[in-house]
Amino acid sequence: MNYMKCFPTIDDIRQAAERIRPYAHRTPVLTCQALNAMSGAELFFKCENFQKVGAFKFRGACNAVFSLSDEDATKGVITHSSGNHGAAVALAARLRGIPAYVVMPENAPDIKKTAVAGYGAQITFSTSAPNARETTCGRIIEETGATFLHPSNEFLVICGQGTAALELCEEIRDLEIVIPPVGGGGLLSGTAIAVSAVSPHTMVMAGEPEMADDAYRSLQAGKIIPSGNPQTIADGLRTSLGDLTFPIIQQHVAEIFTVSEEMIIQAMRVVWERMKIVIEPSAAVPFGAILSHPHKFSGKRVGVILSGGNVDLSKLPWN
Amino acid sequence: MNYMKCFPTIDDIRQAAERIRPYAHRTPVLTCQALNAMSGAELFFKCENFQKVGAFKFRGACNAVFSLSDEDATKGVITHSSGNHGAAVALAARLRGIPAYVVMPENAPDIKKTAVAGYGAQITFSTSAPNARETTCGRIIEETGATFLHPSNEFLVICGQGTAALELCEEIRDLEIVIPPVGGGGLLSGTAIAVSAVSPHTMVMAGEPEMADDAYRSLQAGKIIPSGNPQTIADGLRTSLGDLTFPIIQQHVAEIFTVSEEMIIQAMRVVWERMKIVIEPSAAVPFGAILSHPHKFSGKRVGVILSGGNVDLSKLPWN
Numbered sequence: 001m002n003y004m005k006c007f008p009t010i011d012d013i014r015q016a017a018e019r020i021r022p023y024a025h026r027t028p029v030l031t032c033q034a035l036n037a038m039s040g041a042e043l044f045f046k047c048e049n050f051q052k053v054g055a056f057k058f059r060g061a062c063n064a065v066f067s068l069s070d071e072d073a074t075k076g077v078i079t080h081s082s083g084n085h086g087a088a089v090a091l092a093a094r095l096r097g098i099p100a101y102v103v104m105p106e107n108a109p110d111i112k113k114t115a116v117a118g119y120g121a122q123i124t125f126s127t128s129a130p131n132a133r134e135t136t137c138g139r140i141i142e143e144t145g146a147t148f149l150h151p152s153n154e155f156l157v158i159c160g161q162g163t164a165a166l167e168l169c170e171e172i173r174d175l176e177i178v179i180p181p182v183g184g185g186g187l188l189s190g191t192a193i194a195v196s197a198v199s200p201h202t203m204v205m206a207g208e209p210e211m212a213d214d215a216y217r218s219l220q221a222g223k224i225i226p227s228g229n230p231q232t233i234a235d236g237l238r239t240s241l242g243d244l245t246f247p248i249i250q251q252h253v254a255e256i257f258t259v260s261e262e263m264i265i266q267a268m269r270v271v272w273e274r275m276k277i278v279i280e281p282s283a284a285v286p287f288g289a290i291l292s293h294p295h296k297f298s299g300k301r302v303g304v305i306l307s308g309g310n311v312d313l314s315k316l317p318w319n
Numbered sequence: 320m321n322y323m324k325c326f327p328t329i330d331d332i333r334q335a336a337e338r339i340r341p342y343a344h345r346t347p348v349l350t351c352q353a354l355n356a357m358s359g360a361e362l363f364f365k366c367e368n369f370q371k372v373g374a375f376k377f378r379g380a381c382n383a384v385f386s387l388s389d390e391d392a393t394k395g396v397i398t399h400s401s402g403n404h405g406a407a408v409a410l411a412a413r414l415r416g417i418p419a420y421v422v423m424p425e426n427a428p429d430i431k432k433t434a435v436a437g438y439g440a441q442i443t444f445s446t447s448a449p450n451a452r453e454t455t456c457g458r459i460i461e462e463t464g465a466t467f468l469h470p471s472n473e474f475l476v477i478c479g480q481g482t483a484a485l486e487l488c489e490e491i492r493d494l495e496i497v498i499p500p501v502g503g504g505g506l507l508s509g510t511a512i513a514v515s516a517v518s519p520h521t522m523v524m525a526g527e528p529e530m531a532d533d534a535y536r537s538l539q540a541g542k543i544i545p546s547g548n549p550q551t552i553a554d555g556l557r558t559s560l561g562d563l564t565f566p567i568i569q570q571h572v573a574e575i576f577t578v579s580e581e582m583i584i585q586a587m588r589v590v591w592e593r594m595k596i597v598i599e600p601s602a603a604v605p606f607g608a609i610l611s612h613p614h615k616f617s618g619k620r621v622g623v624i625l626s627g628g629n630v631d632l633s634k635l636p637w638n
Contacts, residue, residue, distance in 0.1 A: 028347065030369075049595045050349075269632060276368045276628035278595040309595035313588060319638060 007248060008159045010197035013166055013190065016063040016159040023062050023095055025051050027164070029171050029303075034274040039290050040298035044175065046168045049279050049309025053087040053119070055236075056164050056187055056307050057151070061088035063160030064149050065096050073098045075145035080126075080133040082108045082116065083236060084308055085151035090121035101146055103136045111312050152184025153242025162190025168303045169199045177297065180305035181285040182206040182215045182256060183237035185245030187307060192252035202303075203254040205296075207289030209233075210258040214240040215249065219256060233261055233317055236282035236308060257289035257296070264288045265317045271306075281317065283307040326567060327478045329516035332485055332509065335382040335478040342381050342414055344370055346483070348490050348622075353593040358609050359617035363494065365487045368598050368628025372406040372438070374555075375483050375506055375626050376470070380407035382479030383468050384415050392417045394464035399445075399452040401427045401435065402555060403627055404470035409440035420465055422455045430631050471503025472561025481509025487622045488518045496616065499624035500604040501525040501534045501575060502556035504564030506626060511571035521622075522573040524615075526608030528552075529577040533559040534568065538575060552580055552636055555601035555627060576608035576615070583607045584636045590625075600636065602626040 030045045048056035065077055076099030079089045086102045093100035100121040104113065105128055117123055126136040141148060150157065164187070165178055178195050182188040192204045208215050212230035218241055226240035241249065259267075268284035271277060283306045290297045290304070346366045354362055367375035384396055395418030398408045405421045412419035419440040423431065424447055436442055443459060445451040460467060469476065483506070484497055497514050501507040511523045527534050531549035537560055545559035560568065578586075587603035590596060602625045609616045609623070 054595060272597055272632055276373060276597040278591055278597060313591055313635070314638060316632070316635070316638075319633060319635075 006155060008155055008162070008190070008193055010193060012159045013162040013194050016059070016156070017163040017166055019066050020059055020062045020160060020163065023052070023092070024059055026167055027051055029168060030275060030277070032275045035270065035287070038270070040294055041290060042301045043290070044168070044172045044301070044303045045275070046164055046303060046305045047277065048164055049277060049283060049306050053084060053091050054308055054310045055084035055088065056161055056305070057084040057088035058091065059163050060157035060160035060186055061085060061149060062092040062095070064154065064156040065089070065092035065098070067156050068147060072147055075147070076101060077149050078103070078137060078140055078146040079149045079151065080104070080137050081151045082112045084310060086112070086116045086121070087119055089149055090116050090119035094120045099144070099146065101140050101144065103133050103140070105133065109312070115310075150242070152186030152239060153244045154186070155244065157186050158190045158245065158248070160190070161187045162194040164305055165191040165194040165303070166198065168305070169195060169202070172303060174301060175199060175202045175303045176300040177203050177205055178303040178305070179205045179207060179286040179289065181234070181237055181282050181307055182208045182249070183212070183282065184239040185215060185241040185249055187305065188215070188253065189245040189248035191305065192248055196252045204252055205254055206256045207285035208256050208258050209237055209264060209285060210260050212238050213258045216256045216258050218246060219250065219253070234264055234282040234285055236280065237285065255296075257293050259285050259288040259292055263292050267291055269318055278309045278311060279306050280308045280311045283309065325474065327474055327481070327509070327512055329512060331478045332481040332513050335378070335475070336482040336485055338385050339378055339381040339479060339482065342371070342411070343378055345486055346370055348487060349594060349596070351594045354589065354606070357589070359613055360609060361620045362609070363487070363491045363620070363622045364594070365483055365622060365624045366596065367483055368596060368602060368625050372403060372410050373627055373629045374403035374407065375480055375624070376403040376407035377410065378482050379476035379479035379505055380404060380468060381411040381414070383473065383475040384408070384411035384417070386475050387466060391466055394466070395420060396468050397422070397456060397459055397463075397465040398468045398470065399423070399456050400470045401431045403629060405431070405435045405440070406438055408468055409435050409438035413439040418463070418465070420459050420463065422452050422459070424452065428631070434629070469561070471505030471558065472563045473505070474563065476505050477509045477564065477567070479509070480506045481513040483624055484510040484513040484622070485517065487624070488514060488521070491622060493620060494518060494521045494622045495619040496522050496524055497622040497624070498524045498526060498605040498608065500553070500556055500601050500626055501527045501568070502531070502601065503558040504534060504560040504568055506624065507534070507572065508564040508567035510624065511567055515571045523571055524573055525575045526604035527575050527577050528556055528583060528604060529579050531557050532577045535575045535577050537565060538569060538572070553583055553601040553604055555599065556604065576612050578604050578607040578611055582611050586610055588637055597628045597630060598625050599627045599630045602628065
């Protein structure tokens, strides 16, 4: 299965929406007068923190897993993400009744090991040597014939991620801007395709951590310039764009705003305090972008994608 | 205005629902498979943490404030709650355009002073001497003619609080149990009247902190036995039943379960982690009761009222 260079269309996203409907939540869209007052904009929050496994990642993983032929499916799926994508692949595989292999570094936090194991995946630990996880993945693929599912630079994953914005645009009309966060670009590229097709007057923007600003720099340079091991608190956004996500973003995304670590933490805290919902640092980046660049959003109807809510409650960034 | 000894009926609660409709949120009812699996019950969470001012208290305060005659209203309203009821009275008064006076102890936490002041109330500080706050209230009432709004033992407040359960029973049919927390009993007595009228086969129960178990003991004894300055972490539930709430609870409430401090904190954390919503310790008490007494709830359809979400995020009980 090689979809590289073949770009998803709105029809692919609509098919993904049908495919995942029995398994994924149609998440609610929340509003908050306090945050509207604070930003001067009218904000509509698409709450993917309420999605299965606590993140939008379930949409893409679910679409990919349920697209496999029965023959491929029985061999299982594999990924090397220890974060939300790993949990999402594990749950999607369990729902289809097939094996999931997740490769993670020995030193991954216990909370992540527990989450992925809790969804029934088989974990294989890799050393911290360069390319160790790729080598380990390669070995397991050779042994099992499992299908590798990249967290972002993958046709079916992008289509799945685009279903969140599709739902948002169906529910809230006349949005002037839709803004997700950007890491590897799976959510942003899926959002861009969905929004530009179903709501062509809506601009797609993105929020990105200053400390992992490869998408911002790549758009400026007109070519992919990856970040080198960035340590932003927004741990879901440390990966860089890929050769599938970058051209989609180049074509459809109007502007990327970088956000300081301090502003990410402040935005996250405000959402917890005023909206009474738990979001992870990555999910706070778009609202951080809005607070950092109020003149770009003031007076506008803005759809904000809250990407996830998986946080270690014993280690909150403001404590 | 003296409604003492006159008990609210379902018609009073329906009138309250009409009265507060333009101002209060109709809060969502959320479900969570993980919490169902953990408890063995089918749980429906009425999310009053998403209510205005972050707590159900807005319903009662709003009903009371908008029931005042124009002549009484112009003189303002007064209370001595420094918690959610104080904020609720302040906001309701602002919405009606009348003065709100809130008496609080000098040593109240800054976060509470800021919240109440932020809603536009005039704060008067009282000393920590016994009866100081009552004396201060009395003085202000004499000077201004403001109407005192008790946080729980007040006809119109009870009617307002009952609207949450009314909405819950309208939205989710065939609940076998509805369980709010109990402190002063305003929420519990309003819930009891609403549920017994619109869904007579549904049992009303309550969760109460072990450390502030006056409602449990009062029901056993057949008379009000107040708690003496209890220090439970569930700060919204430290007050005791009153002469209006007690007989309603006696008549309609099937059972009260006491919950340990440890279980309150555990239940609170599970809700944050799995439901991705912020609730305060008081709001976790009913779910703590369910986890403590699984045989009472297992296999049943249970409506759980999450009473509020106001927490100091710098002081979480598990840190």
